[in-house]
Amino acid sequence: MTTITPQSLEVPARRRGTGTRATRIIGLATIVMIGWLAVFGLLISPADRDQGDSVRIMYVHVPSVWLAYLAFIVTAICSAIHLFGRRHSLGVDRVAGASAEVGVVFMAVTLVTGMLWGRITWGVYWQWDARLTTTALLFISYIGYLAVRGLEGTRQQRARRSAVIGLLVVLEIPLVHWSVRLWRSLHQEATVLGTDLDVSLDGLMLFSLFSGVVAFTLLFIWLVLHRSRMLTMIDLAGERALDEALASRISEGGEKRA
Amino acid sequence: MRDAGFIIGSYLITLGAIGAFAVRTLRLGRRLADSVPDEDKPWL
Amino acid sequence: MAVSDAPDLTPRPTAERSRRSGRRILPIVVLTLVMIAGGVIITQALSTAVDYYCNVDEIGVRSGCDEDRRLRLQGTVAEGSVVTGTVATIFDIEFNDVVVAVEYEGEPGGIFRECLPVVVHGVFDTESGLFLGDRVEVKHSEEYVAVNDDRLSEAEAMACQPSA
Numbered sequence: 001m002t003t004i005t006p007q008s009l010e011v012p013a014r015r016r017g018t019g020t021r022a023t024r025i026i027g028l029a030t031i032v033m034i035g036w037l038a039v040f041g042l043l044i045s046p047a048d049r050d051q052g053d054s055v056r057i058m059y060v061h062v063p064s065v066w067l068a069y070l071a072f073i074v075t076a077i078c079s080a081i082h083l084f085g086r087r088h089s090l091g092v093d094r095v096a097g098a099s100a101e102v103g104v105v106f107m108a109v110t111l112v113t114g115m116l117w118g119r120i121t122w123g124v125y126w127q128w129d130a131r132l133t134t135t136a137l138l139f140i141s142y143i144g145y146l147a148v149r150g151l152e153g154t155r156q157q158r159a160r161r162s163a164v165i166g167l168l169v170v171l172e173i174p175l176v177h178w179s180v181r182l183w184r185s186l187h188q189e190a191t192v193l194g195t196d197l198d199v200s201l202d203g204l205m206l207f208s209l210f211s212g213v214v215a216f217t218l219l220f221i222w223l224v225l226h227r228s229r230m231l232t233m234i235d236l237a238g239e240r241a242l243d244e245a246l247a248s249r250i251s252e253g254g255e256k257r258a
Numbered sequence: 259m260r261d262a263g264f265i266i267g268s269y270l271i272t273l274g275a276i277g278a279f280a281v282r283t284l285r286l287g288r289r290l291a292d293s294v295p296d297e298d299k300p301w302l
Numbered sequence: 303m304a305v306s307d308a309p310d311l312t313p314r315p316t317a318e319r320s321r322r323s324g325r326r327i328l329p330i331v332v333l334t335l336v337m338i339a340g341g342v343i344i345t346q347a348l349s350t351a352v353d354y355y356c357n358v359d360e361i362g363v364r365s366g367c368d369e370d371r372r373l374r375l376q377g378t379v380a381e382g383s384v385v386t387g388t389v390a391t392i393f394d395i396e397f398n399d400v401v402v403a404v405e406y407e408g409e410p411g412g413i414f415r416e417c418l419p420v421v422v423h424g425v426f427d428t429e430s431g432l433f434l435g436d437r438v439e440v441k442h443s444e445e446y447v448a449v450n451d452d453r454l455s456e457a458e459a460m461a462c463q464p465s466a
Contacts, residue, residue: 014291014292015291015292015294015295015296016291016296016299016302017284017287017288017290017291018283018284018287018288018291018301019284019287020301020302034273038269041269042265042266042269046448046449047448047449048446048447048448048449049447049448049449050413050418050442050443050447051413051442051446052260052261052413052449053259053260053261053262053265054260054261054264054265054413055446056265057264057265057268058446060268060269060272061268064272083330084327091300102279105275105276105279106276108275109271109272109275109276112268112271112275113268113271113272116264116265116267116268116271117264117268119264120261120264120265120412120413121412121413121440121442122412122439122440122441122442123410123411123412123414123437123438123439123440124411124412124437124439127354127439129354130352130353130354164330164333167330167334168333168334168337171334171337171338171341175341183352183353183354184353184354184355184376185354186354186355186421186439186441188441188442188443188444189443189444190444191444191445191446200443200444200445200446201445201446202446202447202448204448205446205448219276219280222280223276223279223280223283225301226280226283226284226287227283229287229299229301230283230286230287230290232299232300233287233290233291233293233294233299234290236294236298237290237293237294240293240294
């Protein structure tokens, strides 16, 4: 007969993942803000005089491209800290990688929602004009950046290579943003982030856009926190696996010699 | 609402894509959590 | 081995170290400058090639906007000019007081209507002088006004204003 002891009844405690109290609060605030954005964007904000209801796509399209820009700028800043900092921290390299991953997702959303908006207003999904082409180029560049992060090599090599690329490709952002000024484009010019600081947007529309920016910023912070912690765990798990493999090899060698 | 399919579709695509990315990240994080001791996680 | 032959393990002077870190930064500075210079060259040299359209008043004037080639023409749809037939839609586009008559087979998509800027892809018919469009794209502005703003904005919407 097996004796049941209090110890044998204990369920082994699960190790904790990427969530903390802070991420849970940010996550909850994100969900609330996304709900708020959907109500304002789809129901409360007015239709546009020329574009009709299609203007509602702006409240997800514009925040997603701004957050993609922000994500890539964060990647560049972290890349600079890694390269020029004394510690050559791998922690900031992981934040750079996490931010780029999130940025690529936001950029993909920008391209798809832009195509849907274009189909309604311009009459076509895609045209190879300056803005659309440079945006596609930026998207591809960061996919390239992520591919470089996946190359063989030590973590320091990965960090150094990707930091150099992260600092170079970020220079495409001003080209994308100003492409509508530099060249004649089918895409309209900037409404809020223009040079004249004159916002040509109805009050409620501006509020809905602002709601979108707040919701997506919270989402960005939440995603980068989780993603960078996940990347840390991938590195740590890899190190542990290597240590274990080395230890077993050493013990094998010891047994053979004995 | 005119073009409702395109408009609602763009919201659904946005939330679907980012939501799927978030869920994937959480799942991977949970899976990896057991292979790394809590004392090695600087955020805890 | 004599003590004097031992390798010198004392830390390098700071000047030497900063020179080394300078050497590390230099390639990145050069690469950044190359990227910026490349960007400037591309934007300057390709300006006419990258520009998406020719304005109506630039036909035969601007390089790449010759009458005998395929063009993308930008202008505002003239007020009262749109005639929708069973096969084609006929309308005028204007820019800086220059007007071109367009014949487009079918019904233009997007938010096409009078007073909005459009880009028409097509060629000139040498006999009739009509611009035969095979694609019309509506180029809306960066201004957003609520549909029920007030009577004044409605009145403004009806008046054709020149586009950029």
